[in-house]
Amino acid sequence: MILSTFLATSAIMSSLALGAADHWIVTQLQTLTISRMDPIVNPNDVSGHVHRVVGASNFNWHLNDPQTQLDAACSSTIIGDDKSNYWAPQLYYRHPNNTFTPVLGGVRVYYFNKNKDVKPFPPGLNMISGLAMKRDLKATQSLGVKISCDHGLQTQWLPNGTSHPGGCGSISMGIYFPSCGLANGATSSSDHFSHMAWPQSYNGPNLVDDPNGIVCPASHPIKYPTIFAEFNYYLDADHPWRNDECTLVLSNGDCTGNNFHADFVNGWVPQTLKDAISQCGYGKGVGDKLDACAPLKKTKSEPKSWECRLDGKIPDEEVGLWRPISKLPGCNPLWKSGVSQKPDCASTSKPGYVFPNAYFENLKFRNKIPVALGELKDDADITKFFPSVGDNGAGRLGWWGSEGSNKDQLTKGTWQAIINSLAPGTNPPAIGNMYTKPDGGEETVEPQGQDSSSEDESTPTETHEVPKEGSTPPPVLAAQPIDDDAETTSPASTPVEAEGAESTSAKYCKRKKRGLIPRAGEVLSSHLSRRSRRRSIHG
Template sequence: MDYDTARGSTCSSCTVTDDFSNYWIPSLFYRAQNGTFTPVSQIGGATIYYLQRRANDSEKLFAFPPGFRMLAGNPMLRNYTDVPEQQAISYSCLDYSGGGGPETGGFPQRNCANGYRLQVFFPSCWDGENLDSPDHKSHMAYPDGVTGGTCPPTHPIRFISIFYEVIYETNKFSDQWYDSTAPFVLSNGDPTGYGLHGDFVNGWNVDVLQSAIDDCNSESGVIEECPHFKYFDTVKVQNCYIPPRIDEPTEGLLQKLPGCNPVQEGPENATPQTDCGAPTEIGSPKSYGTDVSSRGWSYLDCVMDDLDNRTFPIRGTNSTMTNEMCIDYCVSKGAIYAGTQYGEECYCGTNAPPADRMGFAKCGMPCAGNSTQVCGDAAKLSVYTKNVSPIAGSGVQSVPAMSSSSATIATTNSSPPSSFITSSSSSTVTPTSTSLSFAVFGLTDTVTVSKALSTTTTINRSSTTTSVVGTASDSGATITSLPSAIPSEILTGWVSKGCWVDPVNPRALETWGYWGEKITTSGCINWCDSKGFIYAGTEYAGQCFCSNDFAAPEE
């Protein structure tokens, strides 16, 4: 990793758009009595502090120059010697009830009610010449107070200070201690904690950081108060992901630590290890796509979706979804992009995904029809594209049956599945008798329904709703039996209008909302109310619709 590579990043898990720096500390593992290892989860990721520590009010603080990097701490240490380098490394035993105790230089040797907080303070005094050094430390030095004070004459240039905090959820293993020694080990093979260290590789826009150092000195410490910074969208920050490039297990129950890092107990310093059978080469980024070359298609990327502005307009679902099935379906719709989402959903389109939704997210939800494949994730699409020059003999093997809620692309010569249901005027497909029932809520004293909905057999995942409805009359919509309990936590002014049949073509409530496994009635109502709608409807266990009219399709 160099400066230009860092600056060329497409996303960051840090919020400031001008900061593509790399911040790193070792992972933490629980070491079981039988010698196996389990990763310990972080809580909230890393917190990085930029601190304006000066020897006096007139001292100039500088931004890190392009190409700068440094290391704090020593991964080989297995004992404590009270030198400045070790004074800058510490652990806090978190107990929010007040029983955490003092900070320590190694692992706290007691159960900590709210986990371990690992803390690394970096040196801030630079020699003014070297962007790096063979040990990644000699070009830097600590001031005489470690976290503050005066720089030594050999390192006279003062950088802004950086400090890392990372909380590990060690309390999840509180009932798995087997003696009085903390059963944890850092990923560098350190069971003492004294070998904690941190890496920093500069990726800042240097001018922006320097302006912030000079001008942003609010006592609140709130980064958003600095006018020099712009910020990434929160969703993009939370989903920024780099695919692994080393073929080695790092998750789940492990027989050994990743890499060549056997546990070295100390108290003597650890020694570097080689020839342990671990991978020694960095390969290509891991792909989470399916090989669909036989169909003349290829995997593009994991793409973020926007529930208010879908990446692709055509949607279908199938409880046995695979990526091949979705591609075959999209071919039948004349699309050149196909995307699977949420395990069993398929989306199709003719326009490429927006660039700002690509290049950073990870999809990891198994396909409903093949658990070895990945079919997107919540609000993420596993996207495939049609090759410019299809492979000879490739093409649709058979068109899968799917239910769909939207289609804005005209059909091609390939026939769509017979059970496809569409609400688009651009498609000539006729809806079948398959439809969905949904619960409708509206504001008090709204207009009552006057149009009839289609005669259908409903498919509903709720056991509290009658699954078969009768023939609609001309005077009103078909209504099923109500759920046994109407939710009481809905917004004031909203009342239940019953459980109705959605004919799909056209929709009884015309505006798509959102869907997902965490949907609730109150959540759907809140969403529709925030958009100015007076009707809200939940459907199929995880879908939300909104409208200002509640009318059946024209006869």
């Protein structure tokens, strides 16, 4: 039975939160990848939308067998014995010009143990909580969605088009996973949900489904730990609060938050999880003081989580880390309130999988996320390029495979392989995002076709003046080389709630904010015409 109102659910959750110590919190989970991979829903394929993934380094496009999962070289969680993977749709910021960039942040995971009979997950257990393709807040799968503005009241709604006089500085996308399993110990099901069920708690004299409940229904009698995964996102000067319907949008196009969902694959070392439940579970919870829990302390290491890298391939497409993108990857037009079924669009071609050639680093959150950039030839001076995402000076690029605790297992992709693996019909990007014309004439820039459902207005053709040879060429896209004489300045402060402290060892370069450059949508959605004039590309 599902609670009839959100208030009833909140009342139960509040009362349970005030009970005996019953949980531990794994903080500082580092992002492995932001890409279109989902081995549960889309095995051996490119997934329908972009996910943010944390956990075991051997995450890839198909599910690992239990032993392979445990054999991962490292984990981006701070508990080395947790080789699980957790992933959810990436939250994007939609600029006024209808371009998109990922919102950055941190991840934490809560493990609740509500009674004395909690059992460890069986090897290979995987599940999904939430609905990705259909909007139904009364569906049992949607019960675990908990979204908040500045860690305030939890609802099932993104703070879009709502009344927040002071705006939102942070958005918490949280979700509970069902924690009651079948008697036969089933680890999966065809819908990725029905082998699990919600636990229950008393609401007056009646037992009702409660995402963080105490007992299991007779249909699913085995009680496992309750996972609450919290994907936190922080707005900044380049991504300021705007109170309209689709400023914040999930990677599947959802502007409401109702279709937030998350996936989990168990990779815990069995004895470690069993001991943690016994020694740090019901009545013995340590919260985020993991050093007080011996089974967790033995492999706890924040530095090791910072140095863990994804050790496989990624889909060959830009997801917005390098520069704003003109539409969400995949078939994901804006999905606004009042529409129950996800909007469709014309079929889209899929990119191939390729080894990354670079990483996107955000110094505030310590993320080093693999990217495949056709703008970077193999001999480019990567120190002269940095991304447009993140606070001023807080983002930069580095060559993939040049560092990391599992460096020996990383393969750096080549420029030619990346060009060859682009989705059919995709125009190769201009090398270095720069172009000039020797004669100083004009170059016509034409817009690429876009799904009209994701645009507020059409994008006109625009003519750009190109400087004469020898002069400084203008940036065609948001990312551009660093000025060698750029002034250095101190880093912006990190939000108190941010997962991960700032790095103080790197220099920060003052730069013009590019996330909201005028007419960026037209520029980003354009390709260079080759109708009549020869052009020169500068790396």
